[in-house]
Amino acid sequence: MAQVINLRQARKARDRQAAQAQAAANRARFGRTKAEKAADLAREEQARRQLDGHRLDHDGKEQGQD
Template sequence: MSNVINFRLARKARDRADKAQAAGSNRAKFGRTKAQKLADEKEECRKASLLDGARLERKEESGDDS
């Protein structure tokens, strides 16, 4: 004799599994922790300050010959 299946429960279980799979792929695609975002921001600031510190200043040429 076969088992009786409640279609409502089977449908809900299938939907939960689909949502869990979609959530996992979204976490992999978009998810970054606050610490990772902060570390990237600090790294960008460090790079910008390093670049600004190495910049050579030029005298502005005003066009006056005297």
């Protein structure tokens, strides 16, 4: 006798496998490693600190005027 299967469960299992395969492809295609993300964050933070360090504090006033 043939094995009885629930078609709804089989369809859901098939869809889950397809979604997992798509997710794996997306991770490989678009994903960045944790180290890459940390390096980018550190680079952006360093650039921001450097820019803030070169900022002039005039507050809209001319030099020599109080």
